[in-house]
Amino acid sequence: MPKINAQRLLDDLRKLRTFGGVDNGVVRPALSEADIASRHWLEDRYADAGLDASIDGVANVFGRSRNEGPALIIGSHSDTQPQGGWLDGALGVIYGLEIARACAEDPATAHLAVDAVSWQDEESNFIGCLGSRSWCGTLDPAAEAAAVGRDGTPLADALRTAKLDNVPRQTIEDGRYIGYLEAHIEQGAYLEDAGEQIGVVTAIVGIRGMKITFEGEQNHAGTTTMARRRDAATALFEVAHRINQEFPKVADERTVWTVGQAKIEPGASSIVPGYAEMALQFRDQDEGRLDAFEEIVNGLIAEINQRGKIKATAKSARTPIRPSMMDEGFQEHIAQSAEAFAPGKWRHMPSAAGHDPMVIHEKLPCAMLFIPSIKGISHAFGEDSHDADIVAGCQVLADATASILKSARGEA
Numbered sequence: 001m002p003k004i005n006a007q008r009l010l011d012d013l014r015k016l017r018t019f020g021g022v023d024n025g026v027v028r029p030a031l032s033e034a035d036i037a038s039r040h041w042l043e044d045r046y047a048d049a050g051l052d053a054s055i056d057g058v059a060n061v062f063g064r065s066r067n068e069g070p071a072l073i074i075g076s077h078s079d080t081q082p083q084g085g086w087l088d089g090a091l092g093v094i095y096g097l098e099i100a101r102a103c104a105e106d107p108a109t110a111h112l113a114v115d116a117v118s119w120q121d122e123e124s125n126f127i128g129c130l131g132s133r134s135w136c137g138t139l140d141p142a143a144e145a146a147a148v149g150r151d152g153t154p155l156a157d158a159l160r161t162a163k164l165d166n167v168p169r170q171t172i173e174d175g176r177y178i179g180y181l182e183a184h185i186e187q188g189a190y191l192e193d194a195g196e197q198i199g200v201v202t203a204i205v206g207i208r209g210m211k212i213t214f215e216g217e218q219n220h221a222g223t224t225t226m227a228r229r230r231d232a233a234t235a236l237f238e239v240a241h242r243i244n245q246e247f248p249k250v251a252d253e254r255t256v257w258t259v260g261q262a263k264i265e266p267g268a269s270s271i272v273p274g275y276a277e278m279a280l281q282f283r284d285q286d287e288g289r290l291d292a293f294e295e296i297v298n299g300l301i302a303e304i305n306q307r308g309k310i311k312a313t314a315k316s317a318r319t320p321i322r323p324s325m326m327d328e329g330f331q332e333h334i335a336q337s338a339e340a341f342a343p344g345k346w347r348h349m350p351s352a353a354g355h356d357p358m359v360i361h362e363k364l365p366c367a368m369l370f371i372p373s374i375k376g377i378s379h380a381f382g383e384d385s386h387d388a389d390i391v392a393g394c395q396v397l398a399d400a401t402a403s404i405l406k407s408a409r410g411e412a
Contacts, residue, residue, distance in 0.1 A: 001399045002102035002109045006391040009098045017086040025381030026086050030079040030121035031158040038078055042118055049101045057169040060131040063116035069176040070408045072401055074099055075117035076182050085383020092183040093118045099398045112405040119356050126155045132356040134169050136363045178408050179365040183397050185385055187353050189376030197392050198338040198346035199370030200331050203285040204358050205350055206323035210280045215311040218274030232276040233264045235310045239300050250292045257282035285323045285350040324358045330367030337399040342392055369397050
C-alpha cells in the first residue's frame, strides 16, 4: 500500500498556512486575495504531482489523475472563517494532494485513479458549500444571483475580480467516480479526551432551526401587578428552561441544542416586555430524534397559548439539513486501515459540524475521517493538531484509498 511522505505533507500544510496567515491562525475567506493566491499555488502543486490541474469558474481547484477510472476524488475546502484556524479544510485538501502523490510513487498503486480537489466557500462567505454545490449541479441560480459576501461584495463582482466570470464551471464527470473521501480535524474533543487518533465518520448530523416568538403586552414595570402582567420575556425564559428539561429525555450523548439569540423588546428595566423572540438550533444524526425535538417545542408553545396571556409561535428558521449518512463500505475500508496503523485508537463517530459531503453524498458515496483537535478548538486562531496525528490520519486514508480502488477494480 502507498507510503505517504510525512515531511512533504507537513511542509505543504505549513505553506498553505502562509496565505492569509495571522498570528497562529488564518484569515482566508472565499474569493479574497489570499484565497485566490492560495488556489493558484495549489494548482501548481497539483501540476507538480503529475495531475491535470485547473481552477474552474467558482474557484474550485481540481487535480485530475491521468489514469482511467474507477476514480476516487479526495479533498476538502481551503477557504476559512473570518478568523479561522490553519487546519479546518486545509488538512483534507493537502491529504488529497499527498495521497495522489503517494499512490503515483508506489508501483503497486501507480495505476489507480486518485483525483484531488479544493472546494470553494464551504464556510459560507457567499453561499455555504458553493463549490461542491456547483460541481454537483445543485447550486440555486436565484441564491447565486443574490449572494453577497460578509464584506458586502456581490458574488458576481468577486468572481469578476478573480477573473473567473468567464471561466467554465466543472461538474461531475459521468462514469468516472465511485466516491468522494474527505479528512478533517474533529473540531471537538471526543478523540483527544479518549486518547484516540482516528475517527471514522458514520454520518453528518442533521440541523434544524426554529424562531420562537412571544407577544404579550408592554406596560409600566412599577404599576402593573404581577397578576395582571402579560410578560413576553418571562414566557421566553420559561420555554428556554423547559427545553433544557425536556430535550435530555430524548437526546443521546452527542445531541446538541443551542439558544443562540434572544431579543426582548423594548429592552428597558422599567417596562414590562411586550415582545420577545429566540433562535433555537438543534443537531442530531437521527431524523426521528429531530422530529421529536420539534414536537417538544410545539407542545411547549401550545401550553403557553392555552393560558391565554401570551401569544406564542414557533416556526422553522432555516431550510432543514437532513442527516447525511456516510457509505458503510467505505467506512469499513477506513476502519480496517485505522486498526492497522492505530490499533485500538480509533472509533466510529458522527460529525456534529457541516461539511461538503452533506452536498456530495446526494450524488456520490462519501466517507470522512477525523483526527483529534487539540482541546477541541476550531474556528479560532488557537485551532491545532499534533503532527503525529496529522501524519497518521493521512497514512490511514491513503491505505483506505488504495484498498477501495483495488476492490472496485477486482484486485483486492
